[in-house]
Amino acid sequence: MQSFDARLSRRAFTAGIGAATTIGSGLFGATNVAAKAxxxxxxxxxxxxxxxxxxxxxxxxxxxxxxxxxLFPKSNEARAKELRAAAFLRPGEIPIPVNAFLVNTGDKLVLIDAGNALNYGPTMGHLPAAMKAAGVDPKDVDSVVLTHVHPDHTNGLLTPTGERAFPNAELVIQKREHDFWNDPSKLNGASPVMKRLLDMAIPTFKPYAKQTRMIEGATEVLPGIRSVPLFGHTPGHTGYMVSSGKDTLLVWGDIVHLAAFQLAEPEWSIAYDVSPDAAIATRKRTLDMVTTDRIAVVGAHLPFPGKGHIVKAGSGYQFVPAHFEPSL
Ligand SMILES: [Zn+2]
Structure with a gap:
């Protein structure tokens, strides 16, 4: 018996597509008939x-x-090329998603990270539209909980006119993260990149000053949500473990920025790491934990919607996306 491959070689398959197109044209007349949408x-x-x-x-x-x-100073071209090919990525600038997560505990509406607003152009700043599609009014958010203070996580805290985008929410942040970024004295002598980050960070704290709640280390943020210190990428970079019954989900923030690179090569730090060595150690520890304990994760830069499991693959790891949950 002929194998499937023999019967449907690549060439025959391509030729078949051509034939189908021709038949299609014959049946339906002209090829430029407009779709109904x-x-x-x-x-x-x-x-x-x-x-x-x-x-x-x-x-x-x-x-x-x-x-x-x-942006990955430890990468090397040969390995990067291999990983790009494996992930079907083109060379050059690689798009990565920016995700935030709205947690409804039943008692509280908690937004973990706030997106980038439009400060970096039209490819970002769509969180308000996504929230509207989810049927949630920003006024109803009780808490905005931050993984860390980088523009893609915090710029969305403010409206374009500088007011609180979540007017009734408290702002929850790791104290060491708040203190690191909310320090105008650091502007003196800061590198251009750090100056730009501080210039964006400092004004975002002010409108929330009276509603800011600092947390320290691992603690219960709200019933069902515990902070998990994952310091390194920034001094107070923090994940959040969402738990209910036997179910858990780790919201891990920026443990990876480009999954295709950093899961395979956890040592490839990104240039934005405030402490690259600590970020690498934290990434390795976190990957080991979620793999060993089979903990589901969501990530700010994992392919949207960002949920899945991590499994060991070769000398590194791999992301296994979760299935879409049609009924909840
Ligand atoms: Zn980020």
Whole structure:
């Protein structure tokens, strides 16, 4: 018996497509008949729900940013090429998503990270539209909990006119993270990159000053949500373990920026790491923990909606996306 491959070689398959097109043209007449809906040419708001026990988590896509390979100083071209090919990525600037997560504990609406607003152009700043698609009014958010203070996580705290985008929410942040970034004296002698980050960070704290709640280390932030110190990428970079019954989900922030690189090569730090060595150690420890304990994760830069498991693969790790949950 002929194998499937023999019967449907690549060449025959391609030729078959041509034949089908010709038949299609014959049956339906001219090839330029318009579809009954126009090509939309723009993306839909990104909002996907998932369950953690009785808690509902909604992944919200703020959009995407691009990273250049030179941002990974420890990478080498041959290995990068191999990893790019394995992940079907083109060379050059690689798009990565920017995700935030809305946690409804039943008692409280908690937003973990706030997206980038429009400060970096039209590919980001879509979190408000995603939130609207999810049927949530920013006024109803009780807490905005930060993984860390970088623009793609904090710029969305403010409206374009500088007011609180979540007017009734407290702001929850690791104290050491707050103190590191909310320090105007650091502007003197700061590198251009650090100056730009501080210039964006400092004004975002002010409108929330009276509603800011500092946390320290590992603690219960709210019932069902515990902070997990994952310091390194920034001094107070923090994950959050969402738990209900036997279900858990680790919201791990920026443990990886480009999964295709940093899961395979956990030593490849990104240039934005405040402490690269600590970031590498934290990444390795976290990957080991979630693999050993089979903990589901969501990530700010994992492919949207950002949920899955991590498994060992060769000398590194690999992301296994979670299935879409059609009913909750
Ligand atoms: Zn980030």
């Amino acid at each position: 126009p090509i939309a040419g723009k993306q839909l708001p990104g909002a996907v729900r998932m369950k953690v026990g009785s808690i509902e988590v909604t992944a919200l896509c703020d959009g995407f940013t691009r990273v250049q390979e030179k």
